[in-house]
Amino acid sequence: MAGGRGRGRGDGRNPATSSSSSSSRQRKARGSRDFGPETERSLEPQKEGPSSSSPSVSSKKPQMVTPVLPKSLDSPVQPRKPLNSPLMMAKQVHPPKSQYPLVQTVASIQISKPLNSSSASCGSGTVGSLDSPVQPWKSLDSPLMMAEQVQPPKSQDSLVQMVASMQLSKPLDSSSASTGSGAVGSDLGAAPFDICMGNSKGIFKLNRPLHEINKEKRLRERELSNSAAPPQRLRPGMVLLKNFLKLDDQVEIIKLCRELGVGTGGFYQPGYREGGKLSLRMMCLGKNWDPDSRSYGDIRPFDGAQPPQMPQELTKFVEEAIKASHDFLKQRGKGATEPSVELPQMSPDICIVNFYTTGGKLGLHQDKDEDESSLEKRLPVVSFSLGDTAEFLYGDDRDVDKASKIKLESGDVLIFGGQSRLIFHGVSGIMPKSAPLMVTDKANLRPGRLNLTFRQHKYEP
Numbered sequence: 001m002a003g004g005r006g007r008g009r010g011d012g013r014n015p016a017t018s019s020s021s022s023s024s025r026q027r028k029a030r031g032s033r034d035f036g037p038e039t040e041r042s043l044e045p046q047k048e049g050p051s052s053s054s055p056s057v058s059s060k061k062p063q064m065v066t067p068v069l070p071k072s073l074d075s076p077v078q079p080r081k082p083l084n085s086p087l088m089m090a091k092q093v094h095p096p097k098s099q100y101p102l103v104q105t106v107a108s109i110q111i112s113k114p115l116n117s118s119s120a121s122c123g124s125g126t127v128g129s130l131d132s133p134v135q136p137w138k139s140l141d142s143p144l145m146m147a148e149q150v151q152p153p154k155s156q157d158s159l160v161q162m163v164a165s166m167q168l169s170k171p172l173d174s175s176s177a178s179t180g181s182g183a184v185g186s187d188l189g190a191a192p193f194d195i196c197m198g199n200s201k202g203i204f205k206l207n208r209p210l211h212e213i214n215k216e217k218r219l220r221e222r223e224l225s226n227s228a229a230p231p232q233r234l235r236p237g238m239v240l241l242k243n244f245l246k247l248d249d250q251v252e253i254i255k256l257c258r259e260l261g262v263g264t265g266g267f268y269q270p271g272y273r274e275g276g277k278l279s280l281r282m283m284c285l286g287k288n289w290d291p292d293s294r295s296y297g298d299i300r301p302f303d304g305a306q307p308p309q310m311p312q313e314l315t316k317f318v319e320e321a322i323k324a325s326h327d328f329l330k331q332r333g334k335g336a337t338e339p340s341v342e343l344p345q346m347s348p349d350i351c352i353v354n355f356y357t358t359g360g361k362l363g364l365h366q367d368k369d370e371d372e373s374s375l376e377k378r379l380p381v382v383s384f385s386l387g388d389t390a391e392f393l394y395g396d397d398r399d400v401d402k403a404s405k406i407k408l409e410s411g412d413v414l415i416f417g418g419q420s421r422l423i424f425h426g427v428s429g430i431m432p433k434s435a436p437l438m439v440t441d442k443a444n445l446r447p448g449r450l451n452l453t454f455r456q457h458k459y460e461p
């Protein structure tokens with residue numbers, strides 16, 4: 001794994017603010033798809049919250065306990081759904097002996113609270129699970145920008161308190177009645193997160209008022225007229241293909257991700273053993289990428305699920321995008337670098353699918369956990385944006401102020417390889433209600449943004 005090769009960033013991390021254990025620190029120093037000092041700082045204890053005085057869980061690992069639960073916690077087990085995998089079912093009840101003592105302990109308590117409210121509005125970025133206040137998104141400067149703070153327990157006693165507060169607190173995710181996630185940390189036992197609202201086939205759609213339909217028509221016209229936007233070479237090895245994915249293709253991709261996302265190995269909200277959580281939902285295809293160890297593997301450590309295979313339909317879109325960027329780079333003429341040198345050809349075998357609700361974001365980081373053979377060849381990352389528009393940052397350092405900003409809209413494909421393969425990049429915010437109506441309407445995508453980043457894990461000549 002790239003992450004283990006000493007490609008440490010050796011920067012930005014302020015040990016004074018860290019609450020991680022030394023082993024965790026070593027892992028992070030090697031970090032690769034490393035979400036930056038924001039993550040680290042975010043693990044500082046918060047003032048608010050039920051166990052704000054508690055030190056890091058990683059400095060004193062809690063043991064497995066079977067606490068006596070308060071009455072309110074004593075409700076029946078709600079297994080993760082769908083329960084099509086006996087393995088998953090078993091893992092729910094007896095989670096694997098993993099590196100997550102906190103997860104194991106929490107899982108052993110069998111959380112069974114309803115995970116979400118019935119509101120249809122999307123408001124991720126909440127810490128919900130531990131009743132700490134919503135962290136408003138401000139900017140990438142915010143120490144809490146990246147991971148949402150969940151206070152680690154001090155001891156077994158405070159762990160019980162923590163679980164109790166999870167039970168009693170506000171819903172984990174206010175975005176939907178059917179939403180939940182099998183997360184590392186606090187929402188084990190939940191139904192998988194559904195990126196689409198209600199019935200994704202649109203069978204139960206309500207009749208909409210005329211003014212809404214007209215607005216949609218206008219927007220649709222604008223969407224179609226926008227589709228002529230030319231590709232851009234943002235820097236060597238970095239190409240933005242504006243509106244590359246046709247609206248129908250976007251709908252197809254969303255539906256495909258939705259299907260995969262509600263099944264085994266589907267969307268979950270990643271977290272760290274220290275308690276921080278990424279403010280997005282994630283699903284991996286082909287291989288699992290584990291945010292905690294920052295490495296790829298065949299199964300997800302927290303529930304033993306195997307990630308879905310990479311669908312051929314998606315591979316096809318990626319190959320078309322690379323071809324389009326080569327065609328575009330060819331126009332630069334004779335003296336220019338050969339397009340396939342500037343942006344090496346790749347055949348994706350892994351993909352990280354992120355769903356950002358409107359409060360979602362992702363700190364500046366580099367993608368460098370892929371196999372050395374792939375990184376050495378600088379095989380590109382190909383990123384699809386669908387749904388709401390993102391403000392995307394990129395630059396040479398993990399420095400928000402120096403980063404360039406672009407908007408990634410639904411249908412855009414961003415490719416960074418060659419000289420740009422290891423750029424720092426991140427998402428500073430999602431623009432609410434910016435998705436093409438046709439896409440949200442046909443796919444029933446919930447408010448937010450779906451992003452797929454394709455990579456080739458291993459280069460085999």
Ligand SMILES: O=C(O)CCC(=O)C(=O)O
Pocket residue numbers: 033352354362367383390392408425426427451453
């Ligand atoms: O959402 C995006 O545009 C970027 C995602 C990303 O950087 C990643 O998954 O590594």
Ligand SMILES: [Fe+2]
Pocket residue numbers: 033365366367425453
């Ligand atoms: Fe990335």
